[in-house]
Amino acid sequence: MARPSGLILDYGNVLGRVQDQTWMDEAARRLVADATAFRPAYGLSTADYWRRVVTAARFRAAGGRTALLSNSGPEVMARGRAEHLLEARFDRS
Numbered sequence: 001m002a003r004p005s006g007l008i009l010d011y012g013n014v015l016g017r018v019q020d021q022t023w024m025d026e027a028a029r030r031l032v033a034d035a036t037a038f039r040p041a042y043g044l045s046t047a048d049y050w051r052r053v054v055t056a057a058r059f060r061a062a063g064g065r066t067a068l069l070s071n072s073g074p075e076v077m078a079r080g081r082a083e084h085l086l087e088a089r090f091d092r093s
Contacts, residue, residue: 007059009090011070054089067092 010016028038060066068090070077077093080086086093 004064006065006067008067008069009053011068012072014069014071050084057089060089060091065091 008015024039025035028035031038057066066089068086070080070093072080077086081093
């Protein structure tokens with residue numbers, strides 16, 4: 001399988017749809033786990049999620065191009081660029 005040349009991260013369900021969360025109940029059942037304990041153990045905070053995305057950006061370091069796609073307004077994106085240095089982490093944002 002050929003390695004992709006680009007990676008687009010969809011922030012805010014621009015391309016993707018909000019995932020139906022009932023799948024977690026089925027996953028917990030299959031793991032013989034309590035669903036109420038499984039949900040918080042499975043999830044990551046937004047900050048932790050993005051920290052992992054940035055940390056795992058070996059794709060870009062290896063020459064892949066990256067983009068951040070968001071339906072946030074200009075003010076939110078300006079804040080993100082200022083606070084999180086998006087231009088340093090993505091080829092396009």
